[in-house]
Amino acid sequence: MTDDHDFALRVGGKDDALEKRLDDELTAFNERATRAGTPEELSVSVTDADGATAGGLTGWIWGSLCAVDMLWVREDARGTGLGSRLMRAAEEEGVRRGCTDMIVSSFTFQAPDFYRGLGFRETGRTEGIPGGHQDVHLHKKIGT
Numbered sequence: 001m002t003d004d005h006d007f008a009l010r011v012g013g014k015d016d017a018l019e020k021r022l023d024d025e026l027t028a029f030n031e032r033a034t035r036a037g038t039p040e041e042l043s044v045s046v047t048d049a050d051g052a053t054a055g056g057l058t059g060w061i062w063g064s065l066c067a068v069d070m071l072w073v074r075e076d077a078r079g080t081g082l083g084s085r086l087m088r089a090a091e092e093e094g095v096r097r098g099c100t101d102m103i104v105s106s107f108t109f110q111a112p113d114f115y116r117g118l119g120f121r122e123t124g125r126t127e128g129i130p131g132g133h134q135d136v137h138l139h140k141k142i143g144t
Helices: 016-034 082-096 112-117
Strands: 040-047 053-062 065-073 101-107 121-129 133-141
Touching: 040 082, 053 082, 065 082, 082 101, 101 112, 112 121, 112 133
Parallel strands: 065 101
Antiparallel strands: 040 053, 053 065, 101 133, 121 133
């Protein structure tokens, strides 16, 4: 066994090399534990008539799970149904790739009601978000 004196601890900002190493190591560990393969990236974007980005979604697919990391709609395009279209496209792509479940989280000052309106159900909350807010975790069965 190694004692603490054999290790050097360093605290800092963004570290691309460390992030890649952690991602590689945790992905390999997760693959061994689940046999679900490597997560695949997912993105959906929409542009306006001028070709400018009006909204988009990023996430990942891992085995039968589709996850949304970020969803954004430009302010002048909000309320037009664009967010719902982005989510439907991601869900359809998830189903096409064999997903049965979809997850997303949203701060209480963002859009948890939007996701509920799309059929997601709340599965939990995390306290401690700045301003007294919470992170709302949501889940939906898809492709059934």
